[in-house]
Amino acid sequence: SQQGEEDPQALSIQEGENATMNCSYKTSINNLQWYRQNSGRGLVHLILIRSNEREKHSGRLRVTLDTSKKSSSLLITASRAADTASYFCATVPVNDYKLSFGAGTTVTVRA
Amino acid sequence: SAVISQKPSRDICQRGTSLTIQCQVDSQVTMMFWYRQQPGQSLTLIATANQGSEATYESGFVIDKFPISRPNLTFSTLTVSNMSPEDSSIYLCSVEGDRGLDTQYFGPGTRLTVL
Numbered sequence: 001s002q003q004g005e006e007d008p009q010a011l012s013i014q015e016g017e018n019a020t021m022n023c024s025y026k027t028s029i030n031n032l033q034w035y036r037q038n039s040g041r042g043l044v045h046l047i048l049i050r051s052n053e054r055e056k057h058s059g060r061l062r063v064t065l066d067t068s069k070k071s072s073s074l075l076i077t078a079s080r081a082a083d084t085a086s087y088f089c090a091t092v093p094v095n096d097y098k099l100s101f102g103a104g105t106t107v108t109v110r111a
Numbered sequence: 112s113a114v115i116s117q118k119p120s121r122d123i124c125q126r127g128t129s130l131t132i133q134c135q136v137d138s139q140v141t142m143m144f145w146y147r148q149q150p151g152q153s154l155t156l157i158a159t160a161n162q163g164s165e166a167t168y169e170s171g172f173v174i175d176k177f178p179i180s181r182p183n184l185t186f187s188t189l190t191v192s193n194m195s196p197e198d199s200s201i202y203l204c205s206v207e208g209d210r211g212l213d214t215q216y217f218g219p220g221t222r223l224t225v226l
Contacts, residue, residue: 033214040201042115043154043217045208088153092213097142099215101153 006089006102014110019076021105023089024069030092032065033099034074037086046074046087051094079109113138113206115218123224124194131190132221134204139184141207144215145177148201157202160187194225 006023013019023032031050035043049056049065049072056063062075076083086106090099114137124130134143145157157177158166166179180188191198201220208214 031213035217040148040220040222042203042219043205045214045216048214098156098159099144099154101155103153 006087006105008105009103010106010108012108012110013079015079015081017079019079019083019107019109021074021087021107023072023074023102025072025089025091025100025102026070027091028094029067030094030096032063032072033090033092034061034063034072035088035090035101037088037104039085043088076107079107081109081111083107084109112208113140113216115204115206115216117202117204117218117221119221120219121222121224123226126195126225128194129190129192130194130223131188132202132204132223134187134189134218136185136206141184143181143187144205145179145187145189146203146205148203148220150199154203157189191223194223196225199223199225 029051031048033048034046036046037043047058047061047063049063051067060077065072086104088104089102116135118133143160146154147157148154156169157172158168158179160166160179160181162181162184176192178190201222203217203220205215205217208216
């Protein structure tokens, strides 16, 4: 079942700007992941953060996790037109393996 | 990382008919998953398919409507039966990642339109 809620639903930024999106969830988790989907195609795994981690970096991506608030954020720095996509957070509950996806944020990067 | 292909990539079908979607992986994997993504929505897990056993369906999904086969460790099919316009969605398969079930690799999806 869908657990996460993301905001904003949509985001439009200029190339070179940073994009920030947030994800909230309801139950205790093992880890939280972010995926990207281009134009209704398959999902690409971006980054995973475990429940005992607070921040993680991968290239231009920065993810934070606050388990006390049950929330996470994804920051994309120095955005490019190729970053235009939908971004989904997905949680893995404790003692489970199934991914539960958030509603997604659609990011448009204007050249 | 696993390379996953799906066939067909898209199809337009008449209501009342059935469509079988194929998912092929380039390596052997234990667990495969089928998801549905309705227009403008997020992904919802339909079922988990393990080789040699019956698929495990999530709440709201039944075998009669979405029969699944898993004949070996690299292949699975999902059939959408007796389709109605409400079945119009993108159907995606995924497999466990290199680090087990910490991550999943997704196929490109099958875009289904039911008229």
